[in-house]
Amino acid sequence: MSTHAIYLNDLLGLSNLENVKIKFNQWNTEEDPIDVFQANPELINNQWLFWRNQKRYFNVNDVAINLVRVKGDIYLLTTVKLVTEELGVIHGINYAGKELKRYRPLYGRVLIKYHKDFQVSVVNAESKLEKLVVSQVLPDVYKNDGFPGYDSVCLSYQQLKLVLEKNKSEWITALSNQKAVYLIRDVSNGKLYVGSATSKNGMLLDRWRSYISNGHGGNKCLQELIKEAGFEYVKKNFQYSILENYNSRVDDSFILRRESWWKKVFDSRNKKFGYNEN
Numbered sequence: 678m679s680t681h682a683i684y685l686n687d688l689l690g691l692s693n694l695e696n697v698k699i700k701f702n703q704w705n706t707e708e709d710p711i712d713v714f715q716a717n718p719e720l721i722n723n724q725w726l727f728w729r730n731q732k733r734y735f736n737v738n739d740v741a742i743n744l745v746r747v748k749g750d751i752y753l754l755t756t757v758k759l760v761t762e763e764l765g766v767i768h769g770i771n772y773a774g775k776e777l778k779r780y781r782p783l784y785g786r787v788l789i790k791y792h793k794d795f796q797v798s799v800v801n802a803e804s805k806l807e808k809l810v811v812s813q814v815l816p817d818v819y820k821n822d823g824f825p826g827y828d829s830v831c832l833s834y835q836q837l838k839l840v841l842e843k844n845k846s847e848w849i850t851a852l853s854n855q856k857a858v859y860l861i862r863d864v865s866n867g868k869l870y871v872g873s874a875t876s877k878n879g880m881l882l883d884r885w886r887s888y889i890s891n892g893h894g895g896n897k898c899l900q901e902l903i904k905e906a907g908f909e910y911v912k913k914n915f916q917y918s919i920l921e922n923y924n925s926r927v928d929d930s931f932i933l934r935r936e937s938w939w940k941k942v943f944d945s946r947n948k949k950f951g952y953n954e955n
Contacts, residue, residue, distance in 0.1 A: 685789055685809040689742075689757070689780065697740045697802035699809075700726055701752065701793055707913055710745045712839050714755055715820065718785070721745055722756040722776070729771035734799035735760045741774060742802065744789060744809075751812060753819050754787040785818035787811060824851045827922040834912045838889050852882035856929070857922040858936045859884070860943075863952070865914040869945045870899065870952040873936035875929040885917065898952040 691697055702710040702725050714721040726743045727735070735741060739760045744752040758774035765771070790812040791805075824847035832840065840848045859881065861870040872894070874881040884894065892911035893899035903911060920939055923932060945951025 683811040684807055685742075685754070685787070685811060686806045688783060688787065688811065689806075691740070691802070691806070694801075694803045694806060696736070696738060697742065697806065698735060698799050699742045699744060699802050699805055700734075700799050701744050701746070702726075702798070703746045703793075708835055709833065711747050711753065711819075711821070712836055714745050714753070714785075715843075716839055718755060722758070723774075724770055726756070726758065727770050727772040727774065729766060730768055733763075733771070735763075735772050737761065737763055740777070740802075741772075742806075747788065747819070747821075750790050750792045752789045752791060752809075753785065754783055754789060756784050783814075786815040788813040788815065788819070824848050827851070827855070827857075827919050831916060831918045834889070834915045834917075837885060837917050841886055841889055849882065852885065853880055854925060855881045855922045856925060856927055856932050857881045858920045858932065858939055860918050860920050860939070861888070861952070862916045862918070863914050864916055865910075868951050869943045870896070871920070871936055871939045871943060871945050872896070873932050875932050876925065877929055880925070881919075881922070888915075888917070896952070897954045902952065 702721065704710070710721055710725060713725070722743060726741060737760055741758045741760055742754070743756045743758070745755050747753050757777045757780045759777060760772050760774050762773040763771060764773065788811070790810045791808060824845075855874070856876065857874045859872050859874065861872065863869070872884065874884040878884055887894040888911075892903050892908045892915075899911075921935055940946055940951075940953050943951060945953040946955065
């Protein structure tokens with residue numbers, strides 16, 4: 678038995694596409710929109726959708742379909758709005774809109790598969806809408822609480838902050854039970870910091886909580902960086918991952934030896950390449 682793809686417009690049923698636009702929200706070098714959506718959907722459905730820099734993307738009476746990238750070629754439908762007013766704002770929210778209530782049961786639940794191979798974020802729906810394949814209709818609004826595994830952790834400061842502030846149970850359990858050697862990467866210059874989490878400093882959960890709290894976790898070079906560039910620099914540029922993880926029975930001295938090994942591998946004690954002091 679053959680199956681046929683279901684497209685987004687099979688769900689929306691829009692017949693006149695001349696005034697329909699699609700907004701593709703992706704990583705903006707500072708924030709991941711799917712994390713913003715989970716923390717505050719209104720920011721995605723208003724500020725991210727209707728923000729204008731120089732170019733005007735919408736006109737009054739346009740229908741705006743808002744999609745947020747989840748990962749790869751998968752996007753989430755977050756709202757469909759009728760543009761009701763243009764505010765004459767540049768570098769700010771330039772439009773007002775009214776959410777179309779008839780599609781409300783779909784918001785936050787429809788996952789779309791589409792390979793975006795163009796740079797602009799807003800496009801006319803006529804050429805794209807019939808290519809947006811419905812990948813899945815979720816039973817409830819999208820949540821990404823699952824822990825991906827220690828070898829798949831790679832989080833920005835904002836992503837890690839969201840995980841810890843929302844007290845996501847799988848993450849909390851995973852991080853609280855492990856000793857580890859971890860890596861902090863400064864994405865603006867490629868510099869690395871290698872650290873360790875042991876029973877002495879509260880395992881990986883407490884160690885990473887300290888970075889979210891103050892940005893430096895008590896480390897001298899990171900303290901100096903924050904003094905010079907500010908905490909906002911860390912929030913914008915730092916990325917956290919796990920090099921090795923061990924259960925609580927492994928002796929702390931072994932963890933420290935592995936930390937020293939990775940510092941040697943990455944040459945992170947060299948100020949040209951890293952932020953490790955010793």
